[in-house]
Amino acid sequence: MADIDPKLATPTDLARNDTMTAADALNVALADCFAIYLKTKNFHWHVSGPHFRDYHLMLDDQAAQILGVTDAIAERVRKTGNTTLRSIGDINRRQQVADNDREFVSPDDMLAELREDNLKLVEALRRARxxxxxxxDTAxxxxxxxxxDQAEERAWFLFEASRKG
Incomplete structure (x- = not known):
């Protein structure tokens, strides 16, 4: 992370050099949140099959929860005197979760992929913590x-929804 422009300086009692590392880790998690959000909406829009309604509604709920977290993460980065994501390109450079541009993804594959993505997000958030x-930075x-906890819950719901029998 480059030195912050004085016009964006935020007062904090935390050591700037220490929080830069946490902010970098938070920005990776934030980029993953945006990638998972868009993938979740993609799958929400393109899910098909006998469980359409259940999956469609679950994915919409999960997307809304993920989007809600993005603002909280970005604002936390700013509160610690650092800067956060600025563009799709910035997200692309930082994200660790792979995009999915396939024409068709089966509902089972959608749930499995999102489950794994949410578990990757858990790892990124643990590193940031x-x-x-x-x-x-106790806050x-x-x-x-x-x-x-929210990402673990999403992974759990995706796992349970994909169980057969």
């Missing part, structure tokens, strides 16, 4: 616990 704890660490 660890970096925040190293920076003595970010506490918020990350909630974001981790």
């Amino acid at each position: 660890e970096k925040a704890e190293e920076a003595n 970010t660490s506490s918020l990350a616990d909630d974001w981790i």
